[in-house]
Amino acid sequence: MLPLLPVLLGFLFFGFLWWAFSPRGNKKNREPLPPSPPADPIIGHVRVVPAERPELTYVKWGKEHNTDILYLNFFGKSTIVLNSVQAAMELLDRRGAKYSDRPDFPFMKEQGWQRNLAFFSSGPSFRRHRKMFQNAFTTANCVPYREAQEMEARKVVGRILKTPQDWQSHLIMFGTTVILRIAYGITVGENDDPYVELAKKASFIISNAGQTGATMVDNFPFLRYLPKWLSILPSLKLAREYYPYVRALHDLPFAAVKTAMSHGVAETSFVKKMLEEMAENDENEKKDTEAQINTLTDADVNGAAGTIYVAGQDTSLATLSMFVLNMTEHPEVQRKGWEEIESVIGKERLPTFADRDKLPYVDCIMQEVFRRYPVVPLGVPHKSAEDGTYKGYFIPKGRSTMVANAYAMLRDENVYKDPGTFNPSRYLPIEKGGAGEPLPIGQFGFGRRICPGRHLATASVWMVMATMLATLEISRPKDINGNDIIPAPTFSTGIVSHPAPFLSVLKPRFENVAELLS
Template sequence: MPLNFQDVGVVVLAASVFLFLKRKNKEKYALPPSPKGRLPLLGHALQMPTSHGWFAFERWGKELNSDIIYLDAAGMGIIVINSYQMVKDLFDSRSAIYSGRSSFTMVNELMGYDWTMPTLPYNSKWKSQRRLFSKYFSASNTPAYHPRVREFTRLMLPKLLASPEDFITHIKHMVGAAVISMAYGMPIRAKNDPNIKIAQDSLDQVLEAFIPGRYLVDTIPWMKYLPKWLPGTGFFEDARRGRETMNRLLDMPFADAERHIANGTARPSLVSMALEEIRDMEDPKQIQDAILELKEVASVFFGAGYDTTHATITNFILAMTLFPEIQAKARKELDTVVGSDRLPDLSDEEKLPYLRAVLKEVVRWRPVSGIGLPHLSTEDDVYNGYYIPKNTLIIPNQRGMLFDPKIYPNPEEFSPERFLSPDGLSHNQEVRDPQTIAFGFGRRMCPGFHIALSQLFLSAACILATFEISKAKDEEGNVIEPPLDVAAGITSHSLPFKCVIKPRSQKTKELIQSAAADYEA
């Protein structure tokens, strides 16, 4: 039965009352406290840190005596959270409205990375990509990733033996080769493998574009409509190069993988296993969509884990350089549990509580994701008496949480013992595991964190078992102290540093060569 005018009037009146009450309800709650210096139109845009943002966020939190702060960046609402419990309350307990992502004009629109799992909004495409990855690389499916982690770790050791001064290069190649192998199943041996190079080029361009303040078009999106000949529009050329790299990243390694599969030289991988199922599909459109999704997930595999994993392993080398007494203690545990007749393996991890504590402390002491990618609120909300508007960026200050003195006393100190029980045989359950912070939160938590942790553990264990690490000296015999600062960027890389990495004995040299020979034949 059609509505009459009276019915329409009732509906309009009810809607008006609802909106009025909703607006009045918002007025009861204030936004979280903000730093001073907010300007008309620009807000806090000129105060937004362009590097090492976690320090500014910590400082503002202390000045305002609040673990939650609000920033207005030229009309864009940003909330920074310095409290682990607050982040858990929002990203876990209220994940339905705090799992979104904002669209980044430069990366998503101009460079074309509007398909990557880390930057996708919480939608059906994101869920489908996540399911595809988890189907083949769940934490419980260790046969899918443990063998590759073991192989490429053992292949790295002879490189460290031959040119220890290039340790960062060797670590990068180990992590990149393992990830490419798991994703595409191609043999990766050459130092300058083109598939690793294209993945690295893509990652470098994206991470550069994500640096806050790097491109004004992210703050003023309408600039994307400006003529390309105008001064100040050089970002268009960067975007063009980025889009070219993105297209090569999607197509080049996938085409190589298909050739190896056709030639019978491919190893089991995400691509080979998924293609077997795609071949059983009959609908051409379904096949086309499935192949595109497979290309996207395989491409993201590299970027999502490579940068943070090799940075963390490098931080482990830095810690061992700076703290020889901790290095010696971890090595003694290894010698006791593993012995000297074989290399450590992933099955040894549970029997090495001190080394595990060392690695937890590495993750806490040198967090490679100081703030990570912001979440986006998809609905209005009220939390702890504060109003959080829809479409607000929510930045978890991970570095601030990992240096919270209430949770980690003397946070600047490198102390693995903080994670051990009084008897030193297990994890101290009263101290928060930093891995629950370092890999993200809620539904956006890194899906491949277990692979990264496996690479971190085995590389650390094998390096300690076979090498001794110490500070380098200059030509005059003076000790060279490694710098403790980190490079600016989304990922907090240690600044380049020198150290001495030498084999423990002739026996360990032979052990390294013997273990690697099993994979080089």
């Protein structure tokens, strides 16, 4: 039997030869590739792209090369980085038919995300899942969830009042409870609930597994088949360690809904609705070839609900953590938000969705939270289905992927004045004292891959932000000398970016807050 190390080295050597000499399209009479930073022979930009927060480096390179589009090479695999909304809209939105596909994601599959909408290539499965989400989460179809969102927002503030030092855990609880109610109709208990623990595990692997599509397993898929005892890649070991939790996150609540439905006690939910629609399909439809392609299966509904679970929970948690961070850093913004709420609502009741149109500054705070620290900075890579051009640059197909750098777009100095500054007033009209700058674009993706749950997600985080502003004072902690401790957290690298734990003091804004919440 051959030793394993020489075999691996042989694979790598012949892979490099294939990369170096394989044809990559007709190079005659074509446009040049987009600007590219210096790279190493054979391995390309693997060494020069940092493992942590590569979006910052892409911004730096874009400025150095005076371009909104970059070309990178990872072991012969081309990556096009889009650093502006203009580039993303032109390629991912207007030319969505060409650039809406996905590459294969072996590393995500190793984690257990086999039937997640974000990772589907174009085809029948993608269309089925996209249709499910588009129908379920239109603006109108999100209205029935508002009662649950308002209730869970008030619950999370009530928990914070009881144990304010655990505010981060309470935000995790909110993200889990509201999504479980919407996706599965399940009402969870307190922080030791097993569903909450599963959500924490899934959130960790999503947020700490590195840049999507750019791991060693993505570049060399055969590494998936290494035996478990050979832990030469820490990321692969991490994926395998968390695989059971990701699968349990899908299977346990889904099984609970099916059991409740069999006993006639299931609450209204996305899963229940989808399973009921499946049961209504008659046998004649199932015999039709086109109907078979579009017919949902249990695996489809299971995967779709799991997508809602982790995407909704994790992005809500990250966004609300960013909100607390920004309110801790900017007490003057927090004060203006509270003053607007007090002028419209007073102290005798709590905000509802009916108040949203009357609270423009609170809405601007949410938009600025989205913009300043986008929780999905790079998103999931697109795949080029055919050769194309942009601004005279050649965009290769085949082994080419395309990444929308939301961080760069939302800090574009050509769009936003002082983009690093947290300034919600930038979105207000000039006649109302604002700067009239455009609302952020890019935090939910582009084109056919734009997040179909964005209306639901926006409503959830707005409700929590408004409720917290109305009831809580968020302030900086003090050091032993009485000086403010200003948070300066680091951020995780993954599909979703979370701030590292930081200190913040949360306390009731006025005396009868607890009574209002009850």
